[in-house]
Amino acid sequence: MTETSSFKRGLPEGIAAIVGLCIGAGLWYAHSMCTASTAPASARVAASPAINGRAQISAAPVADPIHAPLYAAAHAGRRIVVAGEHGVIVLSDDAGQTFRQARTVPTQALLTSLSFVDDKQGWAAGHDGVVIHTADGGETWVLQHEELDGDKPLFSVFFRDAQHGFAVGLFGTAIQTADGGKNWAPLAVETGEENDHHLYAIFGDATAALYVAGETGLIYRSSDGGASWNTIKTSNPGSFWAGLQLSDGSLLAAGQRGHLFGSHDQGASWTEIPSGTEQSLTGIVQAADGAILVTGLAGTTLSSTDGGKTFSAQTRNDRVPLNGALSQAAAAPVLFGDKGIVGRPKERE
Numbered sequence: 001m002t003e004t005s006s007f008k009r010g011l012p013e014g015i016a017a018i019v020g021l022c023i024g025a026g027l028w029y030a031h032s033m034c035t036a037s038t039a040p041a042s043a044r045v046a047a048s049p050a051i052n053g054r055a056q057i058s059a060a061p062v063a064d065p066i067h068a069p070l071y072a073a074a075h076a077g078r079r080i081v082v083a084g085e086h087g088v089i090v091l092s093d094d095a096g097q098t099f100r101q102a103r104t105v106p107t108q109a110l111l112t113s114l115s116f117v118d119d120k121q122g123w124a125a126g127h128d129g130v131v132i133h134t135a136d137g138g139e140t141w142v143l144q145h146e147e148l149d150g151d152k153p154l155f156s157v158f159f160r161d162a163q164h165g166f167a168v169g170l171f172g173t174a175i176q177t178a179d180g181g182k183n184w185a186p187l188a189v190e191t192g193e194e195n196d197h198h199l200y201a202i203f204g205d206a207t208a209a210l211y212v213a214g215e216t217g218l219i220y221r222s223s224d225g226g227a228s229w230n231t232i233k234t235s236n237p238g239s240f241w242a243g244l245q246l247s248d249g250s251l252l253a254a255g256q257r258g259h260l261f262g263s264h265d266q267g268a269s270w271t272e273i274p275s276g277t278e279q280s281l282t283g284i285v286q287a288a289d290g291a292i293l294v295t296g297l298a299g300t301t302l303s304s305t306d307g308g309k310t311f312s313a314q315t316r317n318d319r320v321p322l323n324g325a326l327s328q329a330a331a332a333p334v335l336f337g338d339k340g341i342v343g344r345p346k347e348r349e
Contacts, residue, residue: 056143059087059105066090066099067340071112073326076137077119080326082336083111089124090341091138096334099341104140107132113157115165123181125157125167133181144181158202158210166226168199168212176226189220189229200255203243211267213240213253221267234261234270242324244284246292252308254281254294262308275302276313283324285333293333295322301335318342 062068070084080092082099087109089102109127116122122138125131129147131154134140145167152173159165165181168174172195174187189199189212197214204210212220212229217236222229238256245251251263253270260275275281279300286292292311294302299316316322320342325333335342 056106057108059089059102059108062086062088062101065101065340069323069338070336070340071110071323072114072124073324073334073336074114074116074122075326076116076122076134079119079137080328080334081114081116081122081138082326082334082341083114083124083126084336084340085110087111089138089141092334095328095331096341102138102141105132106141106143107146110153112153112155113167115157115159117159117162121159121162121180123157123159123165125154125169127153129154129169129173131157131167131181131184145175145184155199156201156203158204160204160225164225166202166210168202170198171196172199174199174212187226190231191229198239200239200241201243201253203245205245205249209245209266211243211245211251211253213243213255215239219243219253219267219270223266232267232270235272236261236270242281242283242294244286246286246308247290248307250308252284252292252294254284254296256280258296260294260302260311273308273311275311277302282322285325285327287327287333288329291327293325293327295325295335295337297321301325316342 065088068084068088070082073082080096083089087105087107089105090099091102092099107130109130111124111126113125120135120137122134123131129152131145132141133144154167154169157167163178163180165177172190174189175184176187177184197218199212199214201213208223208225210222210226217234219232220229221232236259238259240253240255243253251267254260258275258277258279260273261270262273263270277300279296279298281294281296283295292304292308299319301314302311304311320339321337322335323337325335327333
């Protein structure tokens with residue numbers, strides 16, 4: 001089964017909002033756009049020639065990588081893989097008790113999303129249009145795609161199998177591959193005159209249905225594996241930052257100001273679910289027993305044990321911003337955010 005977990009905190013509508021956020025707000029996307037997506041020059045390590053004749057820059061070793069800002073997580077079999085700022089990727093083989101840095105990562109771009117199709121094959125995507133691939137469960141990675149000309153960060157990557165993958169990002173950026181990432185082609189998710197909405201999360205299952213969560217309450221749906229798309233306008237006035245297809249086939253999408261929506265008709269219609277919070281929501285995961293966890297800013301977590309019909313909200317005492325979580329079969333979920341691996345939902349630090 002394809003598994004993906006990611007976080008791409010939303011950009012409030014309008015370029016003017018970026019300036020305001022860069023000056024003093026706390027949303028991750030503004031932070032990542034206002035700070036360089038590469039490490040300081042003194043930390044850069046030149047590597048072998050990359051695609052398009054560009055020299056690769058390897059992720060620099062980090063003394064304490066679990067405290068680096070982390071934005072995406074996925075399972076590679078039993079292994080936990082977490083990715084974040086400056087190309088940092090950390091791995092755990094003991095259910096999150098200890099982590100080590102991946103041996104080879106050919107980028108220092110901020111990584112926003114991960115997708116694994118089995119215990120070996122996985123992809124990460126991020127700023128500079130970067131897509132990297134691993135064939136050994138995250139130990140080593142190779143660069144498959146990069147866009148240094150223009151502002152084309154990717155916020156989400158999703159592979160349905162080892163060959164067919166998709167990635168979406170800023171201003172309607174969307175690409176697809178049918179050969180495991182060796183070649184990427186443009187993907188037209190939006191149609192009509194307005195085709196530059198930010199696309200924050202692509203999700204679905206391993207069959208035909210695909211969904212993209214976007215800004216201004218938009219959800220895009222494809223029933224033919226991405227060949228064509230329909231646009232669904234929900235009543236959400238803000239952006240959706242995360243989405244997930246649940247084990248029963250129903251859908252959840254979450255985003256700015258605590259808005260949480262569900263669909264039980266394959267995305268044709270969406271109904272708001274009371275979240276109990278006005279904190280923006282950043283990620284959704286479902287455990288093997290069906291329990292659902294939603295993460296958010298200011299230490300917010302929402303939990304559901306009835307298939308997403310109702311949620312209860314909790315707040316960590318430290319109020320650390322959470323970028324996402326990764327469920328585990330025999331242990332509590334791993335939580336991560338701007339401060340790295342930050343613990344379990346019920347911890348009070």
